[in-house]
Amino acid sequence: MTVLLATKRDEFERHIWDHAADEFQAQFDERRELTANELFFLKQVHSWIIDPDNNAALKSLGDALRQDEDRVAVLLQICGLTRSKILSDLRASASAIGVNIPSNYKKIASTTGWSIAGPYLLKRLRSCFGHFDPKTPNIEDLFQALNQATWPGYIRQQRAKLSGHEAEYRVATLLFSLSIPFTPQEKAENPLCRDAQIDNISFDLIIPNIQNPKVVVKSTVHTANIGQYGESKDHLEMSEARDWINKKYPLGEKPTLLAFIDGIGFKNNRDGLNGVLSKSDEFCQFKSLWKAVVIAAKRLNLPIHVALPTSVQNDFIDFINRWNAKDLIVDLDKLQSTVGWIEAGEGLVARIG
Incomplete structure (x- = not known):
């Protein structure tokens, strides 16, 4: 089922990442005291x-x-x-x-x-x-x-480098915690490691592996205006992945092209945002990180539950229906305990059985 670009853009705008309030970003704003x-x-x-x-x-x-x-x-x-x-x-x-x-x-x-x-x-x-x-x-x-x-000022360069890889790192650590197979596994420890490649096409993550890709992930996060170069690069890389999938795999065997896209930098760069959203099958953001788990669970038929607040369930009802994922969703508000559950954006996730 094809999702309209306007629908994707609307979802992106409503759930855009507030990097200024993010704990990962905050570590760069305050230095530990000198010893x-x-x-x-x-x-x-x-x-x-x-x-x-x-x-x-x-x-x-x-x-x-x-x-x-x-x-x-x-x-x-x-x-x-x-x-x-x-x-x-x-x-x-x-x-x-x-x-x-x-x-x-x-x-x-x-x-x-x-x-x-x-x-x-x-x-x-x-x-x-x-x-x-x-x-x-x-x-x-x-x-x-x-x-x-x-x-x-001292940490600015390192901040930019690590922030650019924070999205794939969060996905990798989440997958690892749920025992969902992916490559390269090193991403869960070192997000700056090399990407996975198939036919010279790079992906930040591949689920479950290169030999049998069911979900291929490309992440792109910008906390400042990305400019024309950023627009062209993001759009081009996603277009290459889209074309490769369409040429290599017959209908029914295509891996899901998942974009992790977020950041205020896309807000004023319509072409860059449109390029990524239009070429991907699905996308997730920091707040909707649980969507990546749903997609992986459905593609690999894994026993995973996703606990979401009622408001989030209502907000993403089209996505849940599109993936026939009602069997995975539980009410976060009704959980008696969150022990064993892992934070995934606005939801919690857990492997069962």
Whole structure:
């Protein structure tokens, strides 16, 4: 049964992901407090950098970073730098004088590149907190403030990378918890691992396996405007998957093409959203993650129950009827206990028997 694009768009708009309130996203907005060891180290660094003797300051700083390479990260953050920016900046300076810059930011003090990296880092440390009075009673509080203020910028790149894979990770962990077979299983531990491929077509997840695909999943989540490139890429990848399925499998044997699509970034990109929704057989969002379980359970004939509030059942009655899934649905409001049930968006899921 083909679902009208307008119907899909309406569902998407009503259940769009509020990433600002998401627990996964929140971890990037607030930095853990600095440890006692980190505070002690920063106080040492402060005493070194306020010494006008550059050579003495660089020696102390370099010795400390070589002794414990993990200290590099906290210095980069406090300076408002990222792990990639310092390397790109250093390489630009090093190219003219033939100095090698390591590929790992933690190694900047352990190679000849320190001759460039040291002065670079010292200058930024001094501009960042060189004016702090070391006799200030609450200097630790100042460092804690810097710790919080600089964290969002420092983690921005990693946040974007991990957020882009959060959708498939949540599906993978959910499938794993329900003992629903899928590939690559590594996605449940490492969402950045390679996708599964069939005939050079990549899928974030395949249920149950490459040899006998019943459900193939492509995820695309955008928390900011995706732009024309994002529209074209998302639409193109879904179109390739759609064409591959139609050419390879006869009617009745086609795997279900499931799109996990969500995020406010699609709200103002009609073409990108339309492309993904029109080419997929079904789609789910963070709030409707339970739909992926229903589809997998029906395609593999698995004993799984999905507990939904009455309001959600009514909202998705067409989907439930389309998959003949009333036998899987139970009333969440009537559950006497949720022990053994797993959260799946606005519903709970459990394997029975």
